[in-house]
Amino acid sequence: MKYDQIDSKLFIKNRKNFMAQMKPSSLAVFNSNDIYPISADSTMPFQQHRDIFYLSGVDQEESILVLFPDCPKENHREILFLKETNDHIAVWEGEKLTKEAAFETSGIKTVYWLKDMEKIMFELMTQCDTVYINTNEHYRANVETETREDRYTKWLKEKYPAHSVAKSNPILQRLRSVKDPIEIDVMQKACNITEKGFRRLLDFVKPGVWEYEIEAELMHEFLRNRSKGFAYTPIIASGNNANVLHYVVNNQQCKDGDLILLDVGAEYGNYSSDMTRTIPVGGRFSKRQKEVYNAVNRVKKDASKLLVPGTDWAEYHKEVGNMMTSELLGLKLLDKADVQNEDKDWPAYKKYFMHGTSHNIGLDTHDYGILTEPMQENMVFTVEPGIYIPEEGFGIRLEDDLVIQKKGEPFNLMGNIPIEAEEIEEIMNS
Numbered sequence: 001m002k003y004d005q006i007d008s009k010l011f012i013k014n015r016k017n018f019m020a021q022m023k024p025s026s027l028a029v030f031n032s033n034d035i036y037p038i039s040a041d042s043t044m045p046f047q048q049h050r051d052i053f054y055l056s057g058v059d060q061e062e063s064i065l066v067l068f069p070d071c072p073k074e075n076h077r078e079i080l081f082l083k084e085t086n087d088h089i090a091v092w093e094g095e096k097l098t099k100e101a102a103f104e105t106s107g108i109k110t111v112y113w114l115k116d117m118e119k120i121m122f123e124l125m126t127q128c129d130t131v132y133i134n135t136n137e138h139y140r141a142n143v144e145t146e147t148r149e150d151r152y153t154k155w156l157k158e159k160y161p162a163h164s165v166a167k168s169n170p171i172l173q174r175l176r177s178v179k180d181p182i183e184i185d186v187m188q189k190a191c192n193i194t195e196k197g198f199r200r201l202l203d204f205v206k207p208g209v210w211e212y213e214i215e216a217e218l219m220h221e222f223l224r225n226r227s228k229g230f231a232y233t234p235i236i237a238s239g240n241n242a243n244v245l246h247y248v249v250n251n252q253q254c255k256d257g258d259l260i261l262l263d264v265g266a267e268y269g270n271y272s273s274d275m276t277r278t279i280p281v282g283g284r285f286s287k288r289q290k291e292v293y294n295a296v297n298r299v300k301k302d303a304s305k306l307l308v309p310g311t312d313w314a315e316y317h318k319e320v321g322n323m324m325t326s327e328l329l330g331l332k333l334l335d336k337a338d339v340q341n342e343d344k345d346w347p348a349y350k351k352y353f354m355h356g357t358s359h360n361i362g363l364d365t366h367d368y369g370i371l372t373e374p375m376q377e378n379m380v381f382t383v384e385p386g387i388y389i390p391e392e393g394f395g396i397r398l399e400d401d402l403v404i405q406k407k408g409e410p411f412n413l414m415g416n417i418p419i420e421a422e423e424i425e426e427i428m429n430s
Contacts, residue, residue, distance in 0.1 A: 242395030276399035
């Protein structure tokens with residue numbers, strides 16, 4: 001991997017926390033992702049399943065983690081099954097984890113090769129009553145592909161039909177939503193790499209540049225700072241393209257007088273950053289563009305102050321809606337009649353700000369989190385208000401990643417990334 005090895009203390013703690021919530025006499029299994037084929041002998045770059053990574057730090061295909069805290073054999077309470085490495089594999093594919101390296105990465109002492117999995121699992125299943133399976137229950141999940149995890153679960157349930165089945169996901173939703181200081185440090189590195197990419201752009205962007213050239217500049221900076229690249233598909237939307245919320249083709253030329261909405265973020269060590277900035281192609285905002293920009297920035301600042309322990313996610317979004325309504329009235333995009341006659345299920349401000357303001361971020365860009373429970377210290381949320389005006393040919397969104405603190409305002413992981421309109425103009429014209 002490109003990134004520096006993450007301290008195994010994190011994964012040891014994560015497993016301890018997970019096992020503390022398991023039922024008596026139960027076992028949990030977690031699988032790596034597949035390497036997905038394209039066609040012929042081509043494959044997509046490997047991306048590790050975030051759950052097995054969260055619990056082990058293992059960033060390798062064909063890996064299985066088994067947790068069995070009540071196992072009679074102490075050395076079988078935590079087990080890693082790995083693809084066996086050898087000299088031939090090292091020559092053709094590169095070095096894979098040895099048993100020693102797996103222990104250094106994860107803190108797990110018992111490591112077996114994958115070929116022994118079925119035999120050892122038979123022994124373990126005779127000693128437990130319940131098996132935890134790992135399903136994807138994220139509120140945005142929409143997966144049609146059968147994953148390696150799905151295939152393993154199907155095999156396990158068919159081979160051992162008398163066992164009770166429990167779900168790992170509710171435990172992981174709660175655990176993964178609150179970040180350990182080690183995780184926050186890794187996320188800070190991801191944000192720092194994003195900052196370097198953005199500052200590079202402020203020097204690079206000028207009239208006539210193409211959106212994909214901007215994407216290339218970011219990728220260059222991300223890779224040279226030990227990131228695999230973008231944490232999610234980048235949005236580089238100039239002019240009216242910014243009014244398409246998930247514009248990702250990035251194939252248009254940037255024209256003088258237009259704005260560019262940049263929704264981009266580097267990953268680092270499988271952790272995401274998620275930044276949005278909006279900059280003028282020619283280095284100067286027009287009067288109207290700056291007026292709207294500053295309105296979005298005010299909403300962002302005021303919304304950020306609400307991210308404190310105890311805040312309710314749904315109520316928070318209602319309050320941000322009130323802030324945005326006030327700004328849209330000031331911009332003459334709404335009038336009092338629009339607000340008085342609004343549909344309560346689709347308030348008037350939604351005409352210009354139609355998406356949510358915040359989501360959890362961590363190992364996934366839209367990370368795990370139980371949105372029906374109050375916010376807690378060390379949860380990390382984005383804050384990303386926007387105003388989109390197709391009739392005026394531009395859209396503006398601003399976004400940072402914020403860590404909820406025990407007391408006071410949240411800590412901004414992107415606090416060093418330029419955001420004030422005047423600062424952006426100054427850097428672009430220096």
